[in-house]
Amino acid sequence: MDTFLFIVCAIVAVGCAVNLVLQKHPISSALSLIGVMGSLAVLYLLLGAEFIAMAQMIVYGGAVMVLFIFVIMLLNAGTEKTSAKSWFAQIAGFPLLSAFVALLAFLIKVVLPPLHPVEFGSWVGGTAEAIGMLLFTKYLLPFEVTSVLILIAIVGAVVLAQKEID
């Protein structure tokens, strides 16, 4: 059952990702991205990371992508025109991509220590309690630094969006 779900969600995730690049309309691309986020959330859930899965859906699937769609709708962006393909990409694109993937596979196989296949349901560190414990003890400093970073980003956004006052 777990393996079956994994295969389905992996296919959906990759399919949506490919569709995201191939689609010409921004809304279709944005919806494909939501499909990627959703299937990733299911994959996290399969691995036992229930909190991360829900956070993925709330933050990325919900808030971030709603903003994307909102902007696309507000600008009423139409279908994009495909740019004239460069001769270099047409000739060397596929061989270079294959070489890159092969290199990556080689590095994973040779350089990294031997990896064990994942067993679904064996890891239990993904509950909200466990993550909260880690965030507020071991990773407290990175957590606080990130929150300060976000605060700076918010202040920056307010300053940029502020109307000129005489």
Add this chain to the structure above:
Amino acid sequence: MNFFIVSLIKIAIVFAVFMTTLAYLQWVERKVLAHIQSRTGPLRVGPHGLLQPLADVFKLLTKEDLLPPYVNRFFYLLAPFLAVSLALVSISIIPFGPEVNFFGTRTFMQISDVRVGILFVLALSAVSVYGIALAGWSSNNKYSLLGGLRSSAQMISYELPLTLAVVSPLLLANHLSFREIATSQAGYYLGFIPRWNIFQMPFPQIFGFIIFMIAGFAETNRLPFDLPEAENELVAGFHTEYSSMKFACFFMAEYANMVTITCVATLLFLGGWHPLFPAPYSNWVPSAIALLAAIVFLLQLRDPARKRDRFTFPVFALAALVAAALFAIPFLQTYLVPLFWFCAKAGLLLFTYIWVRGTLPRFRYDQLMHFAWTFLFPCALLNLLATAFCVAVF
């Protein structure tokens, strides 16, 4: 195997009751609104218009299904499906009662318990905006587009106070699953004040509850925040171009969201299925209420307002008497009394939704945004800080 059979039975029961509730909620809304405005509401189809929902379903099913030529076909058809399917999912993790013995099998009155239940509901509500936004965009109509845009902006804005209001009961319960949150509110202070979060002792969650309800009104696009479908500015907003069953899908999604948000408010703030009075008294409350209803029906019979009431009121009185008898049987009480308290609380909140719709005028759009960001959000933040302080100190 037993688990699958019990789950299937529970799913069937919840689905049937939920669908009937959605259909009759609309009848209740029309009736209550009518009486608020000194009208009578649906009256022709069946006694007191009780068969009106059935007639509406037939009307919507048999209506011509228009597909305007200028819409973006795929997204136009996807949007109502998305809206209704996302709205119907969240009922599956709502617990309606405690663990009961069901013919030898111990089971909870809940389809399934998710350890991160409240996050699941928040995730669904975050995603459910796509149905409305896509409907507005794909209709290729400026009113629909404006409705969709308003809806997405409004839902993003009100999700913040909603989530902040949800966090305080979570701090008190120290758990994310609905079942645990509800069971943590069992018991009484001094033997008679229920330990619901709304009466929580050092710092009652009454502000959190009010903030949650206000944000809930906005999340479900109900008056006074129904800007996405404001009929005097936007014709019908995001569903202007939709007809027959596709329109009914949006309608159903709105009511399903209403039911979900009232159930969540009941579980988080009003103690779920835990009764208002200690068990020896509260077990007889449903019987007493049903008996009272029967007496009222019989008294009304002496001076009926309409001719048909002479036939309908005895039937209603009989039904109320049967309900009173059922609630009085000790064997059934263990099943029915928690359900009664849960439904009573959720029903009261649903009635408040309709009451507010009949009472308050609609906000202007800038007022809506101003209210969310400059009043509701700071209030929710203060409430959270006070709760966190109390939890840390006491």
